[in-house]
Amino acid sequence: MTDTDADAGWFAGRAADEAAGRDAVDAARDRIADGEADEPRDWPALAVDAGFADSTDDYYDRLREATVAATRATVRERERADDRQLIHAVRAMDDCERTANELAERAAEWAGSLFDDAEPGIEGARAVAAREPEGELERRAVSLAERVVELAAERDALAEAIDRVAPAVAPNLAEMAGPELAARLIALAGGLEPLAKKPSGTVQVLGAEDALFAHLSGRAPSPKHGIIYTHDYVRNTRPEDRGSAARALAGKLTLAARVDHYSGERRETLHAELRERMATIRARAETGNGEDDGAGDADDAPDASEGDA
Template identity: 85%
Template sequence: MTDTDADAAPDAGWFVGLPAAGDGDSARTRERIATGSADEPRDWPRLAVDAGFAETTDDYYDRLHDAALDATRETVRERERADDQQLVHAVRAMDDCERTANELAERAAEWAGSLFDDAEPGIDGARAVAEREPEGELERRAVSLAARVADLADERDALAETIDRLAPAVAPNLAEMAGPELAARLIALAGGLESLAKKPSGTVQVLGAEDALFAHLSGRAPSPKHGIIYTHDYVRNTRPEDRGSASRALAGKLTLAARVDHYSGERRAPLHDELRERMATIRARAEPDRDSDTDAEGDDE
């Protein structure tokens, strides 16, 4: 049976039309395993032997195992190269660069402070030390370390610029609603855009607050109101008593934005308008309190 015959009769088995020897047919077997289907179970090992694809039942299972592994590797390879996974790598690398630069900056400041009277701490201090002309082996090493700190800080800034460009292309609604960096962090915490799109809004609300959530589940702490979305202006700049409502509203719209980005990729203006209206309603709750305070001050006068 030819490949055309196999396509016309998918219930005949994924192995139909493939050569008995497994050499050189990995792409075809991978495609068959990935896309094949059957209406009902059949005695596939026996049919494979009858078709000449395998010599024995054990040989059939060996070849099926190899084909399944090959298909899995290709799927993983394609998934890792996807844009959302590249965004995950970028934001994690940015965080690593920032953390390492700050740690090394402390060491560089201590060392430089022992050699130069005017050495300053922090990244800016490391940049200043890196521009010095060293005298002797120890100063060369201290200056070189400071230069590495500056390079890591520069790489962190370059990665941030890459995220600012990449996030709107990967998730236009999420990036507009959350900002490129927060959108990238949400995707990274979820493990990918598809995974984020499939999560309920309650889970999105507390992404990044896993430690606090586990403490709550073990009875050692109250339930967290928000995770990393606290960095969003809609949550951070809302009065504390309204942050729970703000977090729920934001998480709900972020979840919808992720789903739209994953399944269609089109910008949906109503999503952003609805979020702005909802946040305006939540923040308006503070207005009566502010008016009451003003009235009270007038009565005191």
């Protein structure tokens, strides 16, 4: 709270709030969230002297009510942010896909005991869902197959939503990685801001935490890449060059996330530099050169501190 007079505090201004018809808790919440003081004071005693609270215990009860309201408002605002909604969407999509596949196995096993031509998988569930059941058990088996089809359809709808939303949330990252991979990177990092603050070496191994921890405990080699392996630049590069490709891609993805978070403007130079770097790496297959030519970006090579995901 701004220290405007000797008795100023988060509880100050109650009479003005009441006169303006403002809710006391909402007004206190705003002052707690936005205010500041030059130095601490005996706020409980000041609150009692000002008539805000009947006692110290009453002051702390009111303080708790106001701070809980302030925390809820902050969490609500954060959870409604675009990057958080993207995280919810990609996690929901994965849940739908996993559940649909699991139920499809059950539906196929059940349908196979009832129908001669039942096939496994989502497509098999579609065929069962289109049947006209005869009897209670067939109705239940067909109904289960219908649920599988609905979950698969919801998964596809969520994927389409991610394709539309991701470019608005992170235009450079979505263009460079693709909407779905961009959403997954944001989800693994916990948000666009945390992703933007991570070093490229950490971005490189996001999604490979188990392999990284196994390496740190001496049980496995260091992973070259995490979820970015699904990107064409890594997956479709010959094995001996995938480490270089993963470093180059991770470096540019990190820069893209930073630009998206801090400015939100599309930077064509990032994409052009990545294309040029990948062309150089892939040209090694034609020349037979398996060594790094040193033309990578400064941000491509992670140092030891960047290995911690």
